[in-house]
Amino acid sequence: MADILRGRRMRRNRRTEWSRRLVREHTLTVDDLIWPMFVTEGTATREPVPSMPGVDRLSVDEIGAAAEEAVALGIPAIALFPYTKADKRDPLGSEAANPDNLVCRACREIARRTPGLGIMTDVALDPYTSHGHDGLMVGDEIVNDATISALVAQAMVQVEAGCHIIAPSDMMDGRIGAIRAALDAAGHENVQIMAYAAKFASAFYGPFRDAVGASSALKGDKRTYQLDPLNALEALREVELDIAEAADMVMVKPGMPYLDIVWRVKERFGVPTFAYMVSGEYAMIEAAARNGWIDGEKAMLEAVGGFKRAGADGILTYHAPRIARRLAAG
Template structure:
């Protein structure tokens, strides 16, 4: 309803009761007010830093497809762990670059107590014991065919692979690994790994299961970083999940939690925010997301070409994981963003 004043100007005298006085922009008008009412916050405590370890010494070795990411010597990993501690990053994740002459059909180097991951774990625990260590449990960094499991012809053998993964997990726990991260997607592996760890006295070693790991195009740079690029025979769709499925992720997570997983993981991250949200709400257990090498490389490439603001995109992308319900994120941006973020 309006009326016309003496001046002839129409004056609104009543507005809909549902919107009376409502001005959503009031809370956005200042930096302090935006921070005061922010629903989702990101800090260094939310981050896990993936690190690539290689043989030898010397300077860090760049990963061409991942700008500002490097393969580090064992001593370089120790320095990275010190940096993580100083930045407030609670956990580093170790991934090995395995030379071709140490790869075979069955991934035997995974069981070597003196392999790269084990040596790096021992060195980090000796120098920086307050930083947690996450170790990937899968055979692909060690196999000559690039698959996560043991092959027979064109088939990945589930039960034989699970037995091998148990051996790998025990070796890593003995070396000082705090969190075992089975990323292989074999059936029943969480229960078997839990039993294997308990039997040798590692009852307190955590398991972060990659419960929903999709057969994705976003893993390419990672495979280059660990030396398996170009080795893969066939693809991984017989054991990694179909990206068209969501209910399947719920079943996978339910099985892993029932088998003893302390935490679960969704990989990749941003293309699967719906899965992160669904699993975190469905189960109420710590749920993590992996911002994969391909996701990282896309942001870095676009930023490098001036197509977007790289720093803002980095922070926005990681905050999206938290908003979706993730307890934390594995990200190659971790040291960069931790240097810019407040600590709790």
């Protein structure tokens, strides 16, 4: 009451929409969005992902059409992930280095149809291995250095197909430096690297693994190379190492359960910092909205707004086209 008597009323600035806009501390725009897409074999093919309502696997021609939609909506970049069928998976993830694999064909189609759109590609072996792990296995161990050689080969075919941002999600030690050195040696100095620098061993990845066909293939878990969800200082050390190895941008994954990590990374390092609103986060919002438990549109915007408030420069989200339309509509 004493504050009121001295004239202090915090609610004054909240009374009207125009005033709220004037004092808003953070702004979400379409420039903050990266749209992840799943590519599959076939022509004119759209395969719904059951655990991700509203998300489809798209054939290469449909990916090209989606890229044109992204441009029309003003979305600056898309990220590609392949659905690899069992007959193209092997223990070495050999299909990852095939210059005519799904991702490479999709890169060429997107570059042909939308030359101004940023193309980001995942570098990890899990969509291609018969055991479902991000790296090569010797016995029960995911071997680090042999995996790096395979990741370098994978990155090179993607860049030669037209991708602009290499995004290693495997969490092997030293892979950023090795990929950077290989790119530079091949004359690809301008290709950017966005490191999945703080990628946690999360329960929120389940629908994604369904989308890329890795759920049934995965043997064991990924805790020997992905971060313990209860560790924060270790995440900062991972980010520091990737920056030292010349990562241009870093990512925290998942997003909402790790906003504290996004904040700490941005505050400590000041580098371009991204967050991935992963499949499980997307599925939770969609499931609750479809059951009438929450307002899905508002929850979607609130979630990505939280990433911006935590310090993220951009967000990878399957909601990207819906957010872009909502922002355009005002």
